[in-house]
Amino acid sequence: MAFVNVLLTQIVTYTTVYTLASLGVVIAGRTGVFNVAGEGIMLASASAGFLAAFFSGNWLVGFAVGALMGALLGAILIFLHETFLVSQFILGISLVIFGSGISDLLYKLVMGVRLQAPIAPATPDVTIPLLGRIPIVGAFLNHDLIVYLMYVLVGASWWFFYRTKRGLETRAIGENPVAADVVGVPVVRRRYIATIVGSACIGIAGAYLPIVIIETYAPDIAAGRGFMAIGIAIFASWKPQRAFIGGMLFAAIEVISFQLQIVSDQIPFQFFLMLPFVAVLAVMVLFKSRIEFPAAVGKPYSRE
């Protein structure tokens, strides 16, 4: 039982990364912006966020800077897309490359070469009395504030998209931007907001890796999770609540395959390392018939 709880606690930690990153993809996708820059945003935010946390000695500053870096890259993406109608995919891929370049460059320029790996300032856990002591439930609760932020963001975005008029209008943009435009919904402004807010979420996910999970910076720290987040968003049919489920699923696969790799000596460990990546594809094939896309996702919109 204790083992299950430890495992679950670890899964929830990774769930935070996957869910926040895919939530960012979902939010932008609902306005028709297919943000494939996630990997680059996570990397750049990981580097910037870690450096900020390290030098300020404050984890919160780290996350704020990570979110800002994400928002900045998101702003570049949406600005170039809306102003010049450049393909979202080309911009996204360019930003992946840009972000991964920036992350190491920034780190090398600011940190230089150090003999000992710099350690991130600790992020305090917030425990909830009573509830936190129940097994299973407790595994979801005894965490740092970013985990709680993730819960709040998932709930808030569900409420926004499905229980408010503004959310309805925002979803309309992703389904048919013309329909939103002709009734006076400010399409471009909402796309800016959604892309920037979503990218900030991805940035927080990126900063979470060096600040909380490995507590130091390492090159290529996102290790494909930014791309897996896109897979999760698709698997989730671009719904926030399902992004949480998908995030949890992939966190579980990652954590469990890591455990299996230690336990098993029959099967080469590389197969367990491959597992999460193959699982993304398998899940997408298996749930193919249930996946729905916002009809206009990825398409540019212009009146003339």
Add this chain to the structure above:
Amino acid sequence: MGDIKRKFARGVLIYGVSIGLSLALVLAVLALLGYDVGRAFTTLFFTSFRSAFGFRETIKKAIPLMFTTYAFTIPFMIKFFNIGGWGQMLFGGTAVTVVSLLLAPVGLPAIVLVPMLLVVGMAAGALPAGVAGWLKARHDINPIISTIMLNFVAFYTVNLAATADRFKDPTAGHPITIPLPAAATLGTWWGIPQSILGAVAAVVFVHLLLERTRLGYEIRAVGYNENAARTYGINFEKTILFTFLLSGALAGLGGTFEVMNIHGKLIEGFAKTSGAQYGILGILTSLVVAGNPLSVPVAAFFMSVLLVGADSLQRVMQVPVEMVFVSQAVIVMSVVVLRTRLSGKGR
């Protein structure tokens, strides 16, 4: 004819502005950090041409880069993104290593072994790309995701082969295999890798295929407008599959040449240069020429000049190579923006 002149002027404008912009950015940052800007400039652009060594290094980088650039460019013609060029290279390199080490006791002569290995490498590269193409054609899974996921599978496959008891080099601290038998390796001419022949053949083949054949026409037609192509009898799914197989085979060949001609063995994390994966560099290079397959060899050479310059910057002036890497991403974004702007259409 006015059209051609205008196109040329537009090209000069696009590349002039983009390269100028990113260069200004890099030099400004370097100046801020206190580097000698003039020296950095000449190092970046002229290292390739100042010595035979520089030129050879440039060719060495240009060959694999050209293959991964094709690997991205060909599916990009039909508006799909093959981000898996790197993984396809790794698969190609791994397959030729495994096959040549397994066949080592047989002692086949080079004349038999080399062509066989080239085919094996291409097939191994085509495999993961074909899976991605199939996933798109059959299950409508975005190749951006599938090819990336397969990159990771490829990375661990290299690791698996390079650490297998049968193949691993026990003296190395890093996952590396023992060397390939001599008959399975290629040599050099005046320091230029013999794989240049393969690269030239690939250029001719791709040009002929795309410009002169029905298959090439069908690929272009799908790229222009998949609905129209479908309406008029072009099999969309088959075209997807074919372009991915072709692009994977070319990337696989690139990986094969890296193993057979450069390293002579399989090394974890190979298929990189100047600290970047050839796959990523191929994407950048391809986007710079807006996915025009005819410009690929030239673009690959130009990018290699920059990479050789970047290596030299790092060596001589301690400028991190990522600097050039970031500036290339800036060139790409600037080129795509200007191109969409000047041609008056969104994509």
Add this chain to the structure above:
Amino acid sequence: MTRPLVELRAVSKQFGTVRALDGVDFSVQRCEIRGLLGENGAGKSTLMKVLYGLYAPDSGEVRVDGEPVHIASPRDSIDLGIGMVHQVSTLVPEFNAVENIMMGGEGDSFTLPVAAVERRIRELSDDFGLEFPLDAKVKGVSAGVKQKIEIVRALYRGARLLILDEPTTSLVESEFVQLLESLKRLVTRGVTVIFITHKMREVMEACDSVTVMRKGRVQSSLGRGEMTKERLVKLMFLERDIDITDSALPNVTVKPTKRSARPLLELDTVGAPGLHDLSFHVHGGEIVGVAAVSGNGERELAEIIVHPRNITSGEIRVDGASVNGLSTLDVFAWGVAFTPEDRVHEGVLNDGSIVENTLLGHHGEARFVSHRGFVRWNAVRQATRSVISEYNVDTPDETLAIRRLSGGNMQKSIIGRAFVSDPRVLVTHNPTSGLDISTVEFIFERLVRMRTEGGAVLWISEDLDELMILSDRIVVLHGGSIAGEFDRDRFDKVAIGLKMIGG
């Protein structure tokens, strides 16, 4: 004279090199139905999109209630009480009617007051005879219902000026009468209507006054008593030799021909996704029209003839031989040619040259491709040049990207391509939509020529008026089944229209 409700002064708008609006003055009085008449491309929609805030004019002024206003987006025009129903549905297919109607507007941003909105919608529906289901997803309802939803949406937002852009495109005769009824009720309740159309007859039946546009300029405005067909034709087209019907179509005459003994195209109880038990035939020397309200299987019908692999039951025969199971290229090789409904999205390789476009669909023919798979570009270029000269395609040369051609020239090159290899059967879907009258006439004459030369033409169109001009027979499709078949001597707009909506 009272102050006009809306006034546009000297409005100009340029798209690229095309002058879409050239110093247009236009005004509407309160509580009338004002027709805005002109042929395709005259600038009617562009003008109204300027008024609605979708296009920013290059110059000119807009006044509402006599006050100059700046309309930068639909939000501004909605605030001024302007509503617009567009030619193509602007509803969100995934949403139901209520969700579609409640979108936009001020206030209540962070609640979802469904019940209150439903109540208001019901009131409006009852008042103006515009009923529709409230909670069905819009993607499943007919074009007529979508139009009602859009009208109610505009009224819900407090429109006192309602602009309808070609509202009759997918309505049959009886629905047109119903719409007119609702519009008249709106006018008595203080709403002003602008009715955009290219058909003189509709203006004469529906409107209190009319403004005629031609080539981006206003020709003239006429009151109810001044509208005669002759006058409207003259304003729309200036001097022309061709005879024009009251639906503004060229009145091309068809002479009796000898039809072939054996049908060239036969559908025998054909079933496919969206189609049930279709049986009809087209002989050589015959034009058969297929009339259907958009969304009733007409796309699927065109689709199944050129992609017969998707047949689930029955048989399609071309010149007596079954084509079931053949690939598209094989069907083409059998002498079938095709022009699809949506020119830009299905008809052309946009960035490809005219030469590359000519090869499309012929890329399996030995004339153009060697048996080793090499394209004979010289032959393709030759064929392209003859299409350009024979069909008067206006282009500097054959290497131009086809997207740079005008709509009419693009369509002419698509039709020309269809005839490159002398087809026996032509399947053509809405070939004239959105084109000016001389191009329409050109296409009509090409269809008639094919008929005279003994070919079979299957012509799918949602414009019953044009089908009635040329067809020897009309087959009516409704809900994917054949709802009726009419010979030329029994053509009747009302009767066919009723069949089209399942009456």
